[in-house]
Amino acid sequence: MPVAIVVAVVLSAILEVLDSTVVNVALPHIKSSFGATTDQTTWILTSYIVSAVVVMPLTGFMARRIGRKRLILSAITGFALFSMLCGLAWSLGSIVAFRMGQGMFGAFLIPLSQSILFDSFPKEKRGQAMAMFGLGVVVAPVMGPTIGAILTDAYSWRMVFFVNLPIAALALAMLTGELADSPTVKTRIDWAGLGLMALAIGALQYVLDQGQGKDWFASHVIQAAALISAVAGALFLWRAVTRQDNIVNLRMFGDANFAAGNAIIAGFAVAMFGAIAILPLFVQGLLGYPVIEAGYLFIPRGIAAGFSMVITGSVLVTRYDPRLLAVFGLGLTAASNFMMGGLNLNATFWQLAWPGVVGGLGMGLVFVPQSTLAFAGIDSSQQDEASGLYGVTRQLGSSIGIAVVGAMIVRGIATDTATLTGHVTAFSDTAYAMLNPLGLTPDTPEGAAVLAGQIAKQAAMMSYARTFNVLGWVAIALLPILLFMRKPATSGGAPIAH
Structure with missing residues (x-):
């Protein structure tokens, strides 16, 4: 078994997936360092994601043109340099720009x-290799916020970038x-096709x-980008x-498994x-947890995801129908979100952590079987x-999810605040009951301020809970696609995709 190849490609994958989440925690520090606004700081994330999504579909073309080994060595070197x-x-x-x-x-x-691992192992050993690969690519992004918080808090935001250098050198x-x-x-370069693809994916991202x-389609810039x-x-x-x-080659979507797998992922x-x-x-924003504790x-989610990935990739996917495993995985994903949707403002650390454990177990039961299928x-x-193509689909799905939940939270808070304000007035029994233990009344400035703060918190909690529940139903809605x-004839030979 070429262990060195497994370790090297896992490290290569970790470079990308870790960097996609580890920077998030450092953004406030980068913002203050450069005196930037919040909108300007988001370009640190957007520039990375847009360029990655545009280039990712070209993997096959570039591998054929310059060779797979030369391409991955160039990619690692370029990533480390930037x-x-x-x-x-x-x-x-x-x-x-960087x-x-x-x-x-x-x-x-x-x-x-993924492709290197797929070609480097005989079928009877691919499950073990894929389990190791999945352990890296699933746990790394989940642990990214924790690693970013520790590095930023102990050293500097610059360390979240420098940490990539020894990993790249070893790979x-x-x-x-x-x-x-x-x-x-x-291979002849289809410049027109390349330009159209870059415009379509880049503008969508x-x-x-x-x-x-930018308030979505109220902005002329967003309207133009969508068009x-x-x-x-x-x-x-x-x-x-x-x-x-x-x-x-989009004709690959003519394969039912590949098309359905992309839809599910x-x-x-x-x-x-x-x-x-x-x-x-x-x-952090609503429940008031410190950055490190939030990280x-x-x-627990990362540990559960790693355990699930190893067991699923090395044992379960070779013994059971991958479609059945995916059903359980999507069910656990839904349950995780429903558990989050049932929390309140007094949620403890472990009440917040246990849904992550459930969701982490679901990650391995979805990623491995879906890739196999x-x-x-x-x-x-x-x-x-x-x-x-599979990677682009996953990335666009992630971007859509982040965009949708962001919009749901903002609009939900506005709607719920208006609703609660209409029911809780200075003359209502609810207002007096809420403020009485504090020795306040709603007709005083102090009481009104406390009341407004409680309404804001409750409205935000309602919005977050509703959003988590919607995400749970999204997971349930994916189940019919498995039909x-x-x-597959064998369960051990497909690559795991992050």
Whole structure:
């Protein structure tokens, strides 16, 4: 078993998935360091995600053109270089530009890591390799906020970028000596298709990332971006149907398992990563948890996800129908969100942590079986390209989830505040009952201020609870899609996709 390759590609994948979440915690520190506004700071995240999503579908094309080994070594080197530059950034504009470079090189790491593992192991050992791979790519993003909080609190926000350098160096050293060269194919670049795809995906990602801050379609910029995405996307799809040499082979979606697998992984990303995205805001902004303690909440989820990934990848997926495992995984994902939706303002640490454990167990039971099912009918020559498309689908699902929950929280708080204010007035028995233990009355400035604060907290709690419940129903709604998937002949040979 080529252990060095497994370790190296897991480290390569960790580089990308860890960096997508570890920076979040450091944003307030970066903001104060550069004197930036909140809207300007979000570009640190947006630039990375947009560039990664645009480049990721090109994985197969680039691997054929320059070779898989050369591509992954270049991707790791480029990612490390731009990570160092991010840590050395002297202004907001420079760090946004360097994050874009990070995203462009990091986009190749997950798809290539999957494909390399798929081709490097015999079928009887692929389950073990995939379990190790999944352990890295699932636990890393879940633990990202905790790692980011510790590094930022103990050292500086710059450390969240410098931490990538030793990981990249070790991965490079292992892959350089162990990974075999792959043949290259002279392939004509479809510049028109490439441009249309970049416009469609990039503009859509921009709408998802910036829509909430710009009040969605009330903004002419968001309207223009949505129109550009729709038109470019339609033209790109038309070219894909009418041409054989399109930059990305969308005919792979003709395979029912691959199409259904992409739909499920996108929906799962909405349900799971949408919840993970709002959890720090929920526990820090509303419940008042310190940054470090809020970061610790992710540790039980990460441990559960790692355990689930190993057991599912090395044992369960080889013994049971992957579709049945996915049913349990989606059920646990739904239960996790419903548990969060049932909490109140007095929730304790473990009341917040246990839903994470349930959700973490569900992650392994969804990721591994879905990858097994989705890639069952994909030819080995198309693995790089299929992995790239699968990664884009997951990323867009995650972005949609984050955008949707953000909009739901903001609009829900406004609606619930208005509703509660209408029912709780200075003359209502409810107001007097709430303030009486404090020795206050609602007709005094002090009492009115306390009453307004309680209404705001209750409205926010109602909005968060409703959002978590909606995400639970999203997971349930994915179950019928499994009916369109065929059970693969073997369960051990498909790559796990993050």
